[in-house]
Amino acid sequence: MRTLLRVLAVGFAGLAAMLPAFAAAAPAGVPRVIEVVSTSAPVTGMQLFVPAGLDRQPRNRSGLAAVVAQALVQTPVDGTSLTLAIARAGGSVTYTVDGQETHFYLEATPSRFAEVASLFARALARPDFGPAAVKNAAAFVMQRASEASGDGLSVGAAMFRSIYLAKTNAGLPTWGSAATIAQIAPVDAADFFRENYVARGSIIVGAGAAVPGLSEGERAVAAVLPDRHAAEIVASGQLPVKARSRELVTHRDVPAAWIVLGYDAPAPGSPDFAPVLVLESLIGQAVGRGLAPPLVSTPTDAEMPVGSLYLFDTVPSAVIVYANGAGGDPTLAVRTVATVIDTLVAAPLTQAELALAKAQATGNMLFEEATIADRSWLTGNFAREGAGDDYPARVLPAIAAVTPAQLRSAAKRYFTHYTTSIVLPREGHP
Amino acid sequence: MIHRSVVAVLASVLAAVPLAAGAAGAHPARTIVQTGDGPPLAAVELWFRAPSVGFGEPLVGIAQLAAESVAASVGHGEPLAALVQDSGGRLQITTFADSVQVTAVVPAASAARIARAALDDYTRPALTQDGYKRARESVAVEAAEAQADPDAQLRFQLFGSLFADGPDRYTALPTVKQLGALPYSEIVAFAKRAFRAENAIAVVTGVSEGAPVLRALGGTGVGEPAEAPAASATSPAPHSVDGDSVAGPAFGLAFAGPPIADQRAATAMDFLADYLLDAKLGTVAAALRGVAPGANVSGQFITLHDPGILLVEVVGDSSSAARETVEQALRSVQQPLDAETFAAARRQYVYHVLHDLQSAQAQADNLGWYAVEGSPSYAPFNGGEQGEYLTLAGSLTPEYVANVARTYLKAAPAIATLTPQPAAQAPKGAAR
Numbered sequence: 001m002r003t004l005l006r007v008l009a010v011g012f013a014g015l016a017a018m019l020p021a022f023a024a025a026a027p028a029g030v031p032r033v034i035e036v037v038s039t040s041a042p043v044t045g046m047q048l049f050v051p052a053g054l055d056r057q058p059r060n061r062s063g064l065a066a067v068v069a070q071a072l073v074q075t076p077v078d079g080t081s082l083t084l085a086i087a088r089a090g091g092s093v094t095y096t097v098d099g100q101e102t103h104f105y106l107e108a109t110p111s112r113f114a115e116v117a118s119l120f121a122r123a124l125a126r127p128d129f130g131p132a133a134v135k136n137a138a139a140f141v142m143q144r145a146s147e148a149s150g151d152g153l154s155v156g157a158a159m160f161r162s163i164y165l166a167k168t169n170a171g172l173p174t175w176g177s178a179a180t181i182a183q184i185a186p187v188d189a190a191d192f193f194r195e196n197y198v199a200r201g202s203i204i205v206g207a208g209a210a211v212p213g214l215s216e217g218e219r220a221v222a223a224v225l226p227d228r229h230a231a232e233i234v235a236s237g238q239l240p241v242k243a244r245s246r247e248l249v250t251h252r253d254v255p256a257a258w259i260v261l262g263y264d265a266p267a268p269g270s271p272d273f274a275p276v277l278v279l280e281s282l283i284g285q286a287v288g289r290g291l292a293p294p295l296v297s298t299p300t301d302a303e304m305p306v307g308s309l310y311l312f313d314t315v316p317s318a319v320i321v322y323a324n325g326a327g328g329d330p331t332l333a334v335r336t337v338a339t340v341i342d343t344l345v346a347a348p349l350t351q352a353e354l355a356l357a358k359a360q361a362t363g364n365m366l367f368e369e370a371t372i373a374d375r376s377w378l379t380g381n382f383a384r385e386g387a388g389d390d391y392p393a394r395v396l397p398a399i400a401a402v403t404p405a406q407l408r409s410a411a412k413r414y415f416t417h418y419t420t421s422i423v424l425p426r427e428g429h430p
Numbered sequence: 431m432i433h434r435s436v437v438a439v440l441a442s443v444l445a446a447v448p449l450a451a452g453a454a455g456a457h458p459a460r461t462i463v464q465t466g467d468g469p470p471l472a473a474v475e476l477w478f479r480a481p482s483v484g485f486g487e488p489l490v491g492i493a494q495l496a497a498e499s500v501a502a503s504v505g506h507g508e509p510l511a512a513l514v515q516d517s518g519g520r521l522q523i524t525t526f527a528d529s530v531q532v533t534a535v536v537p538a539a540s541a542a543r544i545a546r547a548a549l550d551d552y553t554r555p556a557l558t559q560d561g562y563k564r565a566r567e568s569v570a571v572e573a574a575e576a577q578a579d580p581d582a583q584l585r586f587q588l589f590g591s592l593f594a595d596g597p598d599r600y601t602a603l604p605t606v607k608q609l610g611a612l613p614y615s616e617i618v619a620f621a622k623r624a625f626r627a628e629n630a631i632a633v634v635t636g637v638s639e640g641a642p643v644l645r646a647l648g649g650t651g652v653g654e655p656a657e658a659p660a661a662s663a664t665s666p667a668p669h670s671v672d673g674d675s676v677a678g679p680a681f682g683l684a685f686a687g688p689p690i691a692d693q694r695a696a697t698a699m700d701f702l703a704d705y706l707l708d709a710k711l712g713t714v715a716a717a718l719r720g721v722a723p724g725a726n727v728s729g730q731f732i733t734l735h736d737p738g739i740l741l742v743e744v745v746g747d748s749s750s751a752a753r754e755t756v757e758q759a760l761r762s763v764q765q766p767l768d769a770e771t772f773a774a775a776r777r778q779y780v781y782h783v784l785h786d787l788q789s790a791q792a793q794a795d796n797l798g799w800y801a802v803e804g805s806p807s808y809a810p811f812n813g814g815e816q817g818e819y820l821t822l823a824g825s826l827t828p829e830y831v832a833n834v835a836r837t838y839l840k841a842a843p844a845i846a847t848l849t850p851q852p853a854a855q856a857p858k859g860a861a862r
Binding site: 038040041042043084090091107108109110111112356359360361366367369370371375 | 468470711781788
């Protein structure tokens with residue numbers, strides 16, 4: 001869920017150090033390379049974005065993007081799976097499938113990074129999509145699909161995504177469904193990989209400790225991506241549905257009801273992006289304020305009874321506000337959002353209130369950039385969405401410059417209509 | 431990895447520190463400030479050496495309640511909890527058997543202000559009844575959550591069995607009944623003794639400049655906390671304990687290990703814990719996949735003043751097959767690994783150590799923990815690949831590691847087993 005709902009970050013004082021040290025204008029056929037290095041980082045990392053997201057898989061093969069990524073990390077290298085080979089070399093590899101891309105994250109002890117990247121490049125050059133490999137990968141993905149269906153927040157967010165990303169297949173569930181995964185054949189995996197794991201449209205973000213092995217690793221990975229464009233995005237034939245007070249209801253094996261409110265929101269790079277970040281922070285604070293203690297605990301998103309998240313991993317972007325019935329009356333969140341918006345529209349915030357809201361929005365963003373994986377994702381995601389390689393360096397000053405009038409305008413524009421997703425326990429659930 | 435430790439005492443700067451003077455001239459026994467050029471998010475931590483159950487007759491939960499009461503009180507202005515939140519940060523208070531940790535993670539621009547406020551609030555505690563009441567509510571919720579967490583329950587049972595005496599025997603969070611037995615006067619008395627400046631270690635990470643936070647903390651300290659490390663005596667024959675679980679079947683083992691002073695042996699235990707107990711790649715997890723596919727293993731070597739503790743926890747299965755698998759894995763490492771396996775396992779372990787030190791908070795946690803346990807220079811983040819800790823990791827050999835395993839893993843461990851309660855008996859509303 002975290003990968004789905006990641007929120008952005010970067011910072012003021014250290015901005016100079018955080019600016020991409022090198023943002024090469026990529027010649028045709030070469031992945032774009034961005035570096036965000038740090039002398040105080042304990043590890044070296046690299047994020048590879050390939051245009052192999054959910055939007056390029058057929059609807060009747062939903063889950064294919066995940067099966068291909070999983071098969072890649074299971075590809076044998078030196079007699080063992082890539083994941084294990086990299087672990088033994090002193091590193092790790094993970095992947096995330098999103099609506100409009102799949103990204104892989106490599107990380108290693110700085111002195112071992114080049115070797116880890118080389119192992120990854122070898123698997124990328126000769127992935128295993130044989131029947132046994134695809135069967136294993138599909139079993140893994142099916143298990144994840146099953147787990148996701150029991151998480152009320154995931155289900156509610158996915159329902160909303162299926163509406164607001166309806167124009168393409170980007171809103172399909174990350175892990176597909178048992179029925180569609182069962183349809184995936186080795187040839188589907190091989191075709192999807194060949195068509196979408198390509199240089200054009202790919203981005204490499206090097207991050208963390210700067211060592212010679214980082215550039216070496218970037219080159220090794222870039223060299224095995226063929227010089228061509230990805231396949232066409234699969235159009236759904238449906239129109240994108242704007243949030244218009246629709247209500248979607250489903251039943252799952254969840255212990256309590258969840259309500260997820262979805263709002264249209266500006267994508268990174270939009271002049272409205274910073275004001276909506278501040279608004280999202282305000283709303284999140286407001287719906288959480290009525291909570292009882294604990295004073296100091298830091299629960300995860302899924303553990304929070306109420307909260308809000310800015311989904312800007314896709315264009316168009318969205319904000320969701322969620323409430324878990326296990327934590328009290330979930331309709332309270334709905335009423336609280338309405339009150340916040342009505343108040344903002346009726347009268348602007350005072351300077352003190354605005355300063356507080358900006359501080360919290362700033363803090364929220366910085367927390368999302370705590371690790372090298374998060375930082376490299378953030379940079380690559382902004383670049384991929386067209387906001388610019390240096391957008392992380394511009395976001396916090398943009399927040400600092402938000403005015404009460406901008407907030408009021410954004411509240412009117414984005415937060416007066418919403419889609420409601422309701423996830424109810426199945427009858428007979430204990 | 432390059433670290434720039436800020437240790438210089440800035441005499442000229444100190445002369446212009448009215449707030450430090452306002453805090454009766456007190457400054458922490460030790461100050462550790464590590465600058466960096468990552469995201470501008472700083473961790474400001476205060477560590478106090480104090481038993482979780484207090485200095486006299488054991489009062490379970492007193493340290494946690496006292497620490498949260500300070501954070502919630504309008505002592506010298508806005509309560510610290512609110513101040514941190516208003517800065518866009520997050521406050522976290524954690525009690526261990528022998529220490530209390532107060533962490534504020536805030537935008538770096540606020541680090542000096544929060545460090546100053548935290549030190550002032552804690553070392554000149556001005557508790558209020560309102561703050562105490564709010565903290566009681568908070569601790570009650572945290573305790574209920576812990577009681578629904580099989581990992582926390584296993585740890586509680588294992589520590590109770592492994593230790594015959596001392597704060598390690600007890601959980602840091604109280605039951606409802608125990609919480610009710612913690613009067614305000616006891617909380618005030620505990621806070622005055624535990625939260626003295628001379629008993630504090632201050633750690634700040636994630637800032638680009640060290641001087642402002644050093645000024646806020648009143649200067650550089652290089653001493654030891656005033657209180658001696660709390661002592662816990664291990665049981666000569668730990669017994670097996672059984673308990674109820676609200677989650678599912680689980681079992682765990684705990685072994686007494688080397689003290690922090692025996693750094694090479696403690697490092698070898700860290701290596702063993704990683705090799706055996708990594709949740710995905712450890713040999714126990716791999717072996718359990720064949721016999722107990724629903725089981726999740728976790729564990730670690732907890733580096734403590736004396737003794738350290740190797741903790742093994744398996745949640746989801748407590749069958750004899752699962753136990754035998756764990757015991758077999760623990761026996762297997764008492765013989766030297768072959769050179770290739772050992773080299774790969776060490777690369778993996780070194781990476782895991784470094785991977786866990788990425789965020790400012792993780793770095794501050796690491797530096798603070800080792801300092802409060804008495805060996806600040808041994809902290810893995812202190813010097814990174816060139817530091818004491820990873821240098822020792824590089825010196826390990828298969829024979830030495832096997833010898834350490836034989837020394838500490840042959841002894842009878844504490845064993846705890848949790849059995850699911852029938853649904854009708856499960857407490858309702860344990861969590862929020």
